[in-house]
Structure formats: structure tokens, C-alpha cells
Amino acid sequence: xxxxxxxxxxLYYGDNHALKSVSIEIEENKITALIGPSGCGKSTFLKTLNxxxxxVDGVKITGEVLIDGENLYDKRVDVTLLRKKIGMxxxxxxxxxxxxxxxxxxxxxxxxxxxxxxxDEIVKNSLIGAALYDEVKDRLHKSALSLSGGxxxxxxxxxxxxxxxxxxxxxxxxxxxxxxSTMKIEELMLTLKEKYTIVIVTHNMxxxxxxxxxxAFFLVGEMVEFGETEAIFSLPKDKRTEDYITGRFG
Amino acid sequence: MGARPSFDSELETxxxxxxxxxxxxxxxxxxxIAALTNRDKAMAVNVAEHDREIDEMEKxxxxxxxxxxxxxxxxxxxxxxxxxxLKMITDIExxxxxxxxxxxxxxxLKNDEPAKIARHIPEMARVASEMVYDxxxxxxxxxxxxxxxxxxxxxxxxxxxxxxxxxxxxxxGTTPNKIDEAIDVMMIAKYLxxxxxxxxxxxxxxxxYETGEYKNTKLL
Numbered sequence: 001x002x003x004x005x006x007x008x009x010x011l012y013y014g015d016n017h018a019l020k021s022v023s024i025e026i027e028e029n030k031i032t033a034l035i036g037p038s039g040c041g042k043s044t045f046l047k048t049l050n051x052x053x054x055x056v057d058g059v060k061i062t063g064e065v066l067i068d069g070e071n072l073y074d075k076r077v078d079v080t081l082l083r084k085k086i087g088m089x090x091x092x093x094x095x096x097x098x099x100x101x102x103x104x105x106x107x108x109x110x111x112x113x114x115x116x117x118x119x120d121e122i123v124k125n126s127l128i129g130a131a132l133y134d135e136v137k138d139r140l141h142k143s144a145l146s147l148s149g150g151x152x153x154x155x156x157x158x159x160x161x162x163x164x165x166x167x168x169x170x171x172x173x174x175x176x177x178x179x180x181s182t183m184k185i186e187e188l189m190l191t192l193k194e195k196y197t198i199v200i201v202t203h204n205m206x207x208x209x210x211x212x213x214x215x216a217f218f219l220v221g222e223m224v225e226f227g228e229t230e231a232i233f234s235l236p237k238d239k240r241t242e243d244y245i246t247g248r249f250g
Numbered sequence: 251m252g253a254r255p256s257f258d259s260e261l262e263t264x265x266x267x268x269x270x271x272x273x274x275x276x277x278x279x280x281x282x283i284a285a286l287t288n289r290d291k292a293m294a295v296n297v298a299e300h301d302r303e304i305d306e307m308e309k310x311x312x313x314x315x316x317x318x319x320x321x322x323x324x325x326x327x328x329x330x331x332x333x334x335x336l337k338m339i340t341d342i343e344x345x346x347x348x349x350x351x352x353x354x355x356x357x358x359l360k361n362d363e364p365a366k367i368a369r370h371i372p373e374m375a376r377v378a379s380e381m382v383y384d385x386x387x388x389x390x391x392x393x394x395x396x397x398x399x400x401x402x403x404x405x406x407x408x409x410x411x412x413x414x415x416x417x418x419x420x421x422x423g424t425t426p427n428k429i430d431e432a433i434d435v436m437m438i439a440k441y442l443x444x445x446x447x448x449x450x451x452x453x454x455x456x457x458x459y460e461t462g463e464y465k466n467t468k469l470l
Contacts, residue, residue: 205325209325233325233326234325234326234329235326235330236326242327245325246254246325246327246328247253
């Protein structure tokens with residue numbers, strides 16, 4: 001688990017000023033939701049938390065993202081190790097075209113774990129942690145692609161957990177799922193936050209209200225308001241936040 | 251125009267219904283006291299019968315609020331508006347009951363004596379009924395200051411209640427055979443005093459609507 005401290009983060013895609021001096025303290029063992037209209041910068045911001053924007057052509061990032069006091073953008077940071085520390089789950093479930101077992105074991109193997117006994121244990125514990133084990137324990141060596149969308153997404157969460165990250169980033173993790181699968185993932189997130197710090201981008205405001213402890217509202221690259229979720233959804237301070245969450249935006 | 255015109259128009263309808271309900275309650279108080287001062291039993295009967303309308307409005311508004319919660323999943327100011335409305339209608343309904351209770355006393359009067367000894371009652375009724383109406387318009391006008399003014403005005407009703415009480419204590423001392431009438435007037439005064447308290451309750455919910463705080467405590 002880890003807290004994240006972001007200070008004056010600026011991000012440009014070429015001339016496009018996509019993040020404007022964002023500063024935020026993300027608490028450990030809490031769920032922080034990032035909300036805002038499409039193109040507001042919330043997903044871009046999420047990606048800066050594990051340096052996924054580095055690969056974008058013409059990107060320029062200034063400011064600091066401190067995880068346990070260490071700046072993510074320091075030149076000495078090993079990005080592979082960083083991504084071990086900070087897992088990510090995407091909008092569309094993206095299991096690798098291999099068995100359920102191998103999906104979960106993939107990360108640990110990359111990081112040098114070879115013992116079958118050890119891998120078995122990691123796979124089992126990760127699947128239990130992602131509330132998927134009971135549903136797949138008899139077919140661990142079947143293709144992950146045979147799972148339902150909701151199961152695939154939980155597999156991706158298990159895969160992220162297998163390398164024992166401290167932070168899990170989720171980019172609209174339930175937007176492609178049916179309501180039951182969505183509820184399962186939401187329930188799962190509530191148990192995961194005991195071990196991990198979770199940051200989630202969501203377009204579903206009820207979801208943010210249901211599961212997050214803190215909410216940040218983004219608008220055209222600016223973080224307009226950040227606070228406890230109940231405060232944001234009951235008495236937002238900024239009129240733009242109020243207009244957005246009450247659907248009076250635009 | 252906002253992005254949710256149909257929701258906005260539902261919220262507007264909710265406000266109109268609240269004002270109508272408050273208007274009915276205010277009218278019930280005025281009529282019950284007119285029944286007293288004009289010695290008009292027919293009007294007292296009328297107040298008691300009209301209480302059903304207020305009860306019906308409570309149900310209508312309750313249903314509207316629950317449907318809005320269900321279908322619109324309101325947050326922020328919308329959530330505070332709907333939850334405040336739900337709390338307010340309980341007080342307005344009680345106010346209607348109390349006006350009807352006053353009317354019931356009047357329907358059973360044996361003589362005109364209470365009208366003669368109820369010196370401060372018309373003034374109490376006037377202030378209390380204005381408080382009721384002003385409390386609800388403070389809500390529909392998003393007017394926190396007006397709500398605070400209503401809360402302050404409750405002292406006027408309480409002072410008048412004390413005056414009525416002292417008058418009656420004196421009356422019973424000098425004319426013990428008027429004790430029945432004195433008790434009736436005392437009951438009427440107590441109902442009016444409670445009506446003032448209900449108007450204060452409504453205004454405390456208006457404070458919640460405007461500030462998120464109810465009696466200086468953050469509810470959310």
C-alpha cells in the first residue's frame with residue numbers, strides 16, 4: 001500500500017495542454033474516483049500515475065508524482081519495477097490469449113519466479129483475492145478467453161494483484177460489463193482497498209458515489225475540486241462540479 | 251436551459267405543490283381562528299373536513315419525491331431539495347392536524363365564552379400562520395435569511411403563549427366556574443405554539459437545504 005502525492009503536474013500533448021497544474025494527495029487504502037466529461041484529462045491523469053503517457057509522441061510532463069516520497073518521474077526510476085508496484089486494469093478486459101493460470105502467473109514469471117509451488121500459490125491467492133477462484137478452480141488451464149466479460153475483468157484484476165502491487169489503477173473497469181458483473185467488481189474493490197490504494201476513472205457517477213472514499217472532478221485539464229466523496233456529492237463547493245454531477249452541465 | 255429540462259420541471263412542480271400544501275395549512279389555521287372569533291361552527295367543521303386535503307397532498311408529494319429519488323438518482327442540491335421536501339411535508343401535515351384539532355374544540359363549544367377570553371389568540375394565530383407560509387416560501391425561494399427570520403419569530407409566538415397562560419391563570423383564580431372554557435383556550439394556545447415549532451422545524455430543514463447542515467450538524 002502506498003500514498004501518492006502529486007504536485008503541480010503539467011502535461012502537454014504537443015501544443016495541447018492536457019493537464020494543468022494538478023496537485024492531489026491520494027490516500028493509501030482508499031478508493032479515489034476521477035470523474036469528469038470526456039476529454040477532461042482524467043484518464044490522462046490516471047496514466048501519469050504509472051508513466052503510461054511516456055510512450056506517447058510529443059508528450060511533455062513536468063511536476064512531481066511522489067509515491068512513498070519517491071518521484072516517479074525521476075530519471076533513475078526503473079519503469080518495469082514501477083509498473084510492478086502500480087498495477088493497471090483497463091476498460092475492456094484484456095486477458096492474454098493463454099490459460100487462466102498463465103495469465104496470472106505471467107507477471108510473477110517475468111519478475112523471476114520459477115518455482116511451480118510458488119506460482120501455484122500466487123495464482124490461487126490472486127484468484128481468491130479477485131473473487132474468481134471458486135468459479136475457475138476446475139479449469140485453470142483452460143483459455144482465459146472462454147471466460148465471461150465480468151470473469152475476464154476479475155482475471156485482469158487477479159493478474160494485476162499477482163505481482164503484489166501497492167497501487168491499482170482502474171480505467172473505467174466496469175463500463176463494458178453487465179450490472180451483475182459490475183456489482184461484483186465494485187464489491188471486490190471495497191475488499192481490495194484494505195490491501196491496496198485504488199484510483200479509478202469512471203463515467204458512472206453512481207459508481208463513484210457508491211464505492212469511492214474521495215472524488216476528484218476534472219474539467220478541461222484542470223482538477224476543479226477534490227474532496228471526500230460524500231461531500232462532493234452532497235455539497236460540492238464549485239458550481240462547475242455541481243453542474244456536472246447534477247447533470248446540468250453544458 | 252440546463253441539460254435536464256424534464257427533471258427541472260419536476261422539481262418546479264414539487265415546489266408548486268409544497269407551496270399549495272403550505273397554503274392549505276395556513277388557511278386552515280386562519281379559518282379555525284376565524285371560526286373562534288366569529289363564533290362560526292360551520293367554518294370549524296369546514297376546517298376539520300379540509301384536513302383530508304392536506305393529508306392527500308402529503309401523500310402526493312411523498313410519492314413524487316420517492317419517484318424522483320428512484321428515477322433521477324439526485325445528488326448535491328437536487329438530493330438536498332428532495333430530502334428536505336420529504337422532511338417538510340411531515341411538519342406541514344402535523345400543522346394541518348393541529349388546525350383541525352383547534353376546529354374540533356370549537357365544534358364542541360357549549361357557549362361563546364372562549365371567544366371572549368381568548369385575547370391573544372388571534373394574534374398568535376396570525377403570527378403562526380405567517381410563519382408556516384414564510385417557512386415554505388423560504389425553501390422555494392432558496393432564502394436562508396428568510397428561514398432564519400421565521401425561526402426568530404417563534405419567540406413572538408412563545409411570548410404570546412405565556413401571556414395567554416397568565417391571563418387564564420388569573421381568570422381561573424377570579425372566576426373558577428370558567429375553568430372548562432379556560433382549558434379549551436389553553437389547548438388552542440398550545441396547538442398554535444406547536445404550529446410555530448413546526449414552522450421552525452421546516453426552517454431548520456431549509457438551512458440543511460442551503461448549507462448541508464441541520465441544527466449545526468453536518469448530515470452528509
